[in-house]
Amino acid sequence: QQQVKQSPQSLIVQKGGISIINCAYENTAFDYFPWYQQFPGKGPALLIAIRPDVSEKKEGRFTISFNKSAKQFSLHIMDSQPGDSATYFCAAQRSGSARQLTFGSGTQLTVLP
Amino acid sequence: GAGVSQTPSNKVTEKGKYVELRCDPISGHTALYWYRQSLGQGPEFLIYFQGTGAADDSGLPNDRFFAVRPEGSVSTLKIQRTERGDSAVYLCASSSGTGAHEQYFGPGTRLTVT
Numbered sequence: 001q002q003q004v005k006q007s008p009q010s011l012i013v014q015k016g017g018i019s020i021i022n023c024a025y026e027n028t029a030f031d032y033f034p035w036y037q038q039f040p041g042k043g044p045a046l047l048i049a050i051r052p053d054v055s056e057k058k059e060g061r062f063t064i065s066f067n068k069s070a071k072q073f074s075l076h077i078m079d080s081q082p083g084d085s086a087t088y089f090c091a092a093q094r095s096g097s098a099r100q101l102t103f104g105s106g107t108q109l110t111v112l113p
Numbered sequence: 114g115a116g117v118s119q120t121p122s123n124k125v126t127e128k129g130k131y132v133e134l135r136c137d138p139i140s141g142h143t144a145l146y147w148y149r150q151s152l153g154q155g156p157e158f159l160i161y162f163q164g165t166g167a168a169d170d171s172g173l174p175n176d177r178f179f180a181v182r183p184e185g186s187v188s189t190l191k192i193q194r195t196e197r198g199d200s201a202v203y204l205c206a207s208s209s210g211t212g213a214h215e216q217y218f219g220p221g222t223r224l225t226v227t
Contacts, residue, residue, distance in 0.1 A: 004155075006155075032214045034214075034215070034216075036218075041220075042220055042221075043117070043204055043218035043219050043220045043221050044156065044204070044218045045218070046215055046216070046217065046218075049214065049215070089155050089156075091155070093214060099144075099161075099208070099214065099216075100146060100158040100161055100169065100172070101146075101148075101156070101158065101206075101216060102158070103155030103156050103157070104155055105153075105154060105155050106153070106154065106155050
């Protein structure tokens, strides 16, 4: 059972454009929602994260929008740059002591120069 | 400071062999996680350590997989009788402690079973 659904699978954006990646979750026990950026041959790097008590969080060019009632959240990358080309994973973390992450299937972003 | 390190970066083994993968977490981090990432997929949880004990091993696919963390720092993931389906990137992450949110990943070990 896929608990975190991510779309689109791939995304091509022109330099300077806005990249939008969407995720939906099912389990209401999730209480922390990070986004990770992964370059080929590297491990995932924590990009930005949000808790469900806020609807939006912005860090530089990256913004998370969160809709608790719809159980959906999205990543917006403003002024996308070729260096942003990578695979992006949303994730959800279960409340409690273990806090293992459940990941989406990933979005391969390509920003054209 | 130093991040999470994993060795080896690549491991090629024959079907049926035994392998060990090592993870060295961020200094002072008491929580350690192992994930497995298949090609084109997101990482999948395998096991979680808090200190020396495996607090949650619900993600281990079968009893061929085992992990230890004897001194509460370095962890070793052990796979017996490897199968071709075990081929994947094995990722380690660490976190500062019980209930902490942020997990920081290492570069992974790419395991190929021939």
